[in-house]
Amino acid sequence: SCKGPFKILVLPGDGIGPEIIKEAVKVLKALGEKKGITFNFQYGLIGGAAIDERGVPLPEETVELGNQCDAILLGAVGGPKWDNLPPEIRPELGGLLKIRKVFDLYANLRPVMFFPELKNASPLKPDIIEGVDILMVRELTGGLYFGEKKRFTTEQGEQAVIDTLIYTEKEVERVVRLGFELAQKRRGKLTLVDKANVLESSRFWREITEEIKKEYPDVELSYMYVDNCAMQLIRNPRQFDVIVTENMFGDILTDEGSVLAGSIGLLPSASLNGKFGLYEPIHGSAPDIAGQNKANPLATILSAGMMLRYSLDCPEEALLIEKAVKAVLQKGYRTGDILEPGTTLVTCEEMGDLVAEEILGGV
Ligand code: NAI
Ligand code: MG
Numbered sequence: 001s002c003k004g005p006f007k008i009l010v011l012p013g014d015g016i017g018p019e020i021i022k023e024a025v026k027v028l029k030a031l032g033e034k035k036g037i038t039f040n041f042q043y044g045l046i047g048g049a050a051i052d053e054r055g056v057p058l059p060e061e062t063v064e065l066g067n068q069c070d071a072i073l074l075g076a077v078g079g080p081k082w083d084n085l086p087p088e089i090r091p092e093l094g095g096l097l098k099i100r101k102v103f104d105l106y107a108n109l110r111p112v113m114f115f116p117e118l119k120n121a122s123p124l125k126p127d128i129i130e131g132v133d134i135l136m137v138r139e140l141t142g143g144l145y146f147g148e149k150k151r152f153t154t155e156q157g158e159q160a161v162i163d164t165l166i167y168t169e170k171e172v173e174r175v176v177r178l179g180f181e182l183a184q185k186r187r188g189k190l191t192l193v194d195k196a197n198v199l200e201s202s203r204f205w206r207e208i209t210e211e212i213k214k215e216y217p218d219v220e221l222s223y224m225y226v227d228n229c230a231m232q233l234i235r236n237p238r239q240f241d242v243i244v245t246e247n248m249f250g251d252i253l254t255d256e257g258s259v260l261a262g263s264i265g266l267l268p269s270a271s272l273n274g275k276f277g278l279y280e281p282i283h284g285s286a287p288d289i290a291g292q293n294k295a296n297p298l299a300t301i302l303s304a305g306m307m308l309r310y311s312l313d314c315p316e317e318a319l320l321i322e323k324a325v326k327a328v329l330q331k332g333y334r335t336g337d338i339l340e341p342g343t344t345l346v347t348c349e350e351m352g353d354l355v356a357e358e359i360l361g362g363v
Contacts, residue, residue, distance in 0.1 A: 001313075002035070002037060002308070002312065002313060002314035002316070002317055003036065003037055003038070004032075004037045004038035004039060004040075004312075005038035005039070005040055006037070006038065006039050006040065006070050006071070006312050007040045007042065007068060007069040007070050008028075008039055008040065008041050008042070008069060008070065008071055008072070008073055008307075009042050009043075009044055009062075009065050009066050009069040009071070009072045009073070010025060010041050010042065010043050010044070010072075010073050011043075011044050011045070011046040011047075011062065011072060011073070011074040011075065012043070012049070012075045013046050013047040013048075013049060013074060013075040013076050013077040013091075013095075013285065014047045014048040014049055014075075014076065014077050014078055014079045014082075014091060014285045014287075014290075015075075015076055015078070015079050015284070015285025015286050015287045015290040016075070016076065016285060016286045016289060016290045016295035016348075017047075017049075017074075017075025017076045017077065017285055018075060019290070019291075019293065019295050019297070019348050019349075020075055020076075020281065020295050020296075020297040020299070020300040020348065021073065021074075021075040021300060022297075022349075022352070023297035023300065023301060023348060023349065023351065023352025023355075024073060024297060024300040024301045024303065024304045024352075025041060025073075026352045026353070026356050027301050027304060027321065027324075027352060027355050027356050027359065028041075028304050029356075030355075030356035030357075030359045030360050031308075031317055031320065031321065031359050033360065034320075034359055034360055035317055035320075037314070037317070042065050042068075042069065044059075044061070044062040044065045044066070045059055045061075045062055046058060046062055046074065046077055046091075046095045046096070046099065047076075047077025047078060047082075047091035047092075047095040047096070047285075048077060048078065048079055048081055048082045048091045050062065050091075050095065051082055051085070051089070051091065056089065056094070057077070057089060057090065057091050057093075057094035057095035057098070058094060058095050058098045058099055058102070062099075063099070063102055066099070066102075066103060070276070070311055070312060071276065071277050071278070071279060071307045071311035071312065072099075072103075072277070072278040072279065073279050073280070073300075073303065073304060073307060074096075074099075074278055074279065074280040075280070075281075075285070075300065076280070076281065076283065076284050076285040076286070077091035077092060077095045077096050077284075077285060078090070078091040078092050078096075078284060078285050079091070079285050079287045079290070080287055099278065100140065100141070100271055100278065101141065103273055103276065103278065104141060104273045105140060105141070105271035105272060105273050105276075105277070105278055106139060106140055106141045106142070106171065106174060106175055106272070106273055107137055107138070107139065107140060107174075107175050107178050107271065107272045107273075108137070108138040108139075108140040108250065108254070108269065108270070108271050108272075109135060109136070109137055109182075109269060109270040109271070109272065109306070109310070110135075110136045110138070110254045110257060110258065110267065110268075110269045110282065111133070111134065111135050111136075111267070111268065111306075112132060112133075112134040112135075112136060112237070112257040112258070112260055112261050112267075113132070113133060113261055113266075113267075114129050114130060114131060114132040114133065114261060115261065115262065115266065115326070115329060116130070117326065117329035117330050118262050118263070118266075118329065118338060118340075119340075120340055121261070121262025121263055121266075121338060122260060122261060122262045123259060123260075124234065124237075124260060128234075128235075128236070128237065128238075129237065129260060129261075130238075131238055132237045132238055132260065132261070133187075133241075134237060134240045134241065134242075134243060134257065135182055135186065135241070135242045135243070136243045136245075136250065136253060136254050136257050137175065137178060137179050137182065137242060137243065137244045137245070137250075138245060138246075138247065138249075138250025138251065138253075138254055139167075139171070139172075139175045139244075139245070139246045139247045139250060140247060140250075140271060141171070141247075142166065142167050142168075142171045142246070142247060143165055143166070143167060143201075143246045143247035143248055144163055144164070144165045144247065144248045145247050145248065145251075146166075146247075147163060147164030147165055147166040148162070148164045148166075149161075149162065149163050149164065150162050165199070165201050165246075165248075166201075167201055167204065167205070167246070169204075169208060172204065172205050172208045172209075173208055173212065175244060176192070176205070176208060176209050176212055176244055177212055178244075178272070179192075179242055179244035180212060180213070180215070180216040180219050182242050183216075183219045183241060183242040184216060184218060184219055186241055186242060187241040188218055188219050188220055188241070189219070189220050189222070189240070189241035189242065190219050190220070190221050190222070190241070190242050190243075190244065191221075191222050191223070191224050191229075191240055191241075191242070191243045191244070192205065192206065192209050192221070192222075192223050192224070192244050192245070193223075193224050193225075193226050193229045193243055193244070193245040193249055193253065194206065194223065194224075194225065194226060194245065194246070194249070195225055195226050195227075195249075196223065196225070197225060201246070202246075205246065206223065209221065226245070226249045226252075226253070229243070229245075229249075229253060230252070230253065230256060233253065233256055233257060233260065234256075234260075237260060254282075258282055262338070263296065263337050263338045264282065264283040264299070264337070265281075265283060265295070265296030265298060265299055265335065265337045265338065266296065266298050266299050266302070266338070267281065267282045267283075267299050267302070268280075268281060268282070268299050268300070268302035268303035268305065268306050269281070269282050269303065269306070270303070270306045270307070270310055270311075272310060272311075275310070275311055276311060277306075277307065277310055277311045279303040279304065279306055279307040279311075280300070280303055281299030281300045281302075281303055282299065283299060289336075293347040293348050293349055294335065294336055294347065294348060295335065295348045296335040296336075296337050296338065296348070296351065297335075297348050297351050297352050298325055298335075298351065298355075301321065301325060301352070301355055302321065302322065302325060304321065305318045305321035305322055305325075306318065308321065320359060321355075321359070323358075324355045324358035324359045325355055327358050328351070328354045328355055328358055331354075332344050333346045333350075333351065333354055334346065335347075335348065335351055
């Protein structure tokens with residue numbers, strides 16, 4: 001059951017990172033108090049903050065702390081101060097991409113959630129976006145982005161280039177299996193998105209998926225070409241439950257998915273290796289509003305909710321966080337990024353307080 005003690009590595013990072021992380025930790029502490037769960041928070045350095053203090057974007061001590069923890073909660077990294085460093089020692093590549101690699105976080109989960117309280121946030125018509133609840137699963141450590149790349153000259157003397165799309169059976173199996181597991185716990189629908197009409201790799205994914213399907217007879221499996229999926233996400237997004245796809249298609253589709261729901265300040269994410277995971281908002285460090293107590297902490301708070309669900313076996317407690325967020329929105333409180341006529345502007349800190357109070361006061 002969900003009692004802990006849970007060891008959480010907290011990595012505030014840069015820009016608004018420390019501000020939003022503070023509110024997410026506040027909410028977890030309130031939940032712990034309400035439900036008798038023990039959280040042990042360890043703090044570590046990543047990104048520009050780590051460069052300033054240790055000279056590197058991902059210090060060894062941060063990795064060691066991560067190894068001893070149940071999950072990682074991260075704010076965001078990067079900012080103009082570190083933009084002129086060589087790419088590999090910049091916060092984004094040397095910090096964030098590296099920590100994903102070090103912990104082999106092969107599955108990136110991004111929910112696309114409709115918030116009925118934010119009617120005008122979505123670019124889609126209300127009758128299309130209403131009720132949308134999609135979980136996108138992107139393979140994160142293989143495929144085209146990590147295959148061999150090279151430039152060469154053809155026999156005709158023309159410049160040419162190769163990028164390699166490579167997946168092993170094991171890499172496909174683990175992420176597809178996760179997709180089935182997640183679908184089973186949700187509405188039982190899984191869509192594998194690919195380009196099997198032209199790509200051999202897609203046919204390979206389908207063969208493996210057909211085998212795994214036998215173990216999940218209660219999950220309804222369908223296949224969809226990626227170009228069609230890009231359209232369907234806009235035309236009829238309610239048809240989807242869990243979507244699983246390879247790295248590059250997932251990169252593009254998750255960005256498309258993120259605008260469906262509205263504000264970037266609302267969407268959480270998880271990057272998993274089995275039960276272990278790194279949880280972070282999908283947005284960046286927002287240097288333009290850093291240090292002004294203006295940022296929306298809800299994406300980070302909802303990321304903490306995902307952590308409870310996927311790494312800590314606390315599904316009911318995850319739901320409690322989601323309900324508290326919805327209740328606060330329902331009462332009309334908004335940070336600047338989601339402010340609408342007739343709603344009440346609150347600071348980052350006040351938003352965290354409101355969610356924490358909702359958890360402590362609610363049943
Ligand atoms: P960004 O997501 O930081 O900001 C884009 C816009 O959205 C800005 O106007 C910002 O003020 C706003 N915004 C973002 N999060 C918000 C929040 N929680 N509440 C209210 N408004 C919010 O993306 P941008 O500007 O492209 O990148 C800024 C820095 O962040 C760069 O150094 C970039 O490399 C880094 N970055 C880091 C990521 C990460 O740590 N996962 C992801 C994306 C960018
Ligand atoms: Mg992207």
